[in-house]
Amino acid sequence: MDVAGSNPVFRSILDGPVGVAARRAPSARPGFAGCPRPGGRGGARRPAPRALATEVPLPANGGLAPRGDRAAVERAIADLVRALGLDPAIEPELAETPARVADLYAEIFSGLEPGTSPEVATFPHAGEELVLVRDLPFYSLCVHHFVPFFGRATVAYLPAGRIIGISGAARLLDHYARRPQLQERLTGQIADHLERLVEPRGLAVIVEARHLCMEMRGVRKRGAVETRTIRGALAAPPWSEAIARHPRP
Ligand SMILES: [Zn+2]
Numbered sequence: 001m002d003v004a005g006s007n008p009v010f011r012s013i014l015d016g017p018v019g020v021a022a023r024r025a026p027s028a029r030p031g032f033a034g035c036p037r038p039g040g041r042g043g044a045r046r047p048a049p050r051a052l053a054t055e056v057p058l059p060a061n062g063g064l065a066p067r068g069d070r071a072a073v074e075r076a077i078a079d080l081v082r083a084l085g086l087d088p089a090i091e092p093e094l095a096e097t098p099a100r101v102a103d104l105y106a107e108i109f110s111g112l113e114p115g116t117s118p119e120v121a122t123f124p125h126a127g128e129e130l131v132l133v134r135d136l137p138f139y140s141l142c143v144h145h146f147v148p149f150f151g152r153a154t155v156a157y158l159p160a161g162r163i164i165g166i167s168g169a170a171r172l173l174d175h176y177a178r179r180p181q182l183q184e185r186l187t188g189q190i191a192d193h194l195e196r197l198v199e200p201r202g203l204a205v206i207v208e209a210r211h212l213c214m215e216m217r218g219v220r221k222r223g224a225v226e227t228r229t230i231r232g233a234l235a236a237p238p239w240s241e242a243i244a245r246h247p248r249p
Helices: 008-014 067-083 097-108 168-177 183-198 239-245
Strands: 122-124 131-142 148-158 162-164 202-211 225-232
Touching: 067 097, 097 131, 131 168, 131 202, 148 168, 148 183, 162 183, 168 183, 183 202, 183 225, 225 239
Parallel strands: none
Antiparallel strands: 122 162, 131 148, 148 202, 202 225
């Protein structure tokens, strides 16, 4: 039986028009809360909540939320301008650049603010059919080079009693994209958070992005980088076979 291949929704995801340069093999994680187990689902106790595998500690200053940190960013950018041999007295366009960049960072790094967490509503749900949100656009900044990487994400899961609100996947994506980030970590963090929220039977997070640190420096090649985190029932046949057959999200 080819459940995934015959599912028009999933097929439409997998037949999307996106190019792929690199792809991670789907991987199952032992102990996934939603995995089918011998003896049937629902019989075993759920495992105790655990720390997010992909969580990274916030900076000691908690990011840019405190006003003092914003001022420090502004001073640092002014220093950077001077270090590059630029002079606002000669180039007046630079005069407001430190303040503008500090404002920019406060906005695009809002995911670093201490205590913030995406507001994602969850609801009881009896159905078990695939839920999928595809082609969510995002912008982030490469943690290695501080230049943008951007693309789109697809989030899919098989509910096991709860679903997230319809905007939830986009909120998770934005929260974890708005910080200096690795695409691989972004993918895993969305998956971890979704798993904690609804403990699905299986999930897949597929992120495809262009990286300006690859395009405007170094090898100077344009290419799409794809990362996938696939767990539980979606990492096992027939779903895994359907995903593997289709090189595009
Ligand atoms: Zn980079």
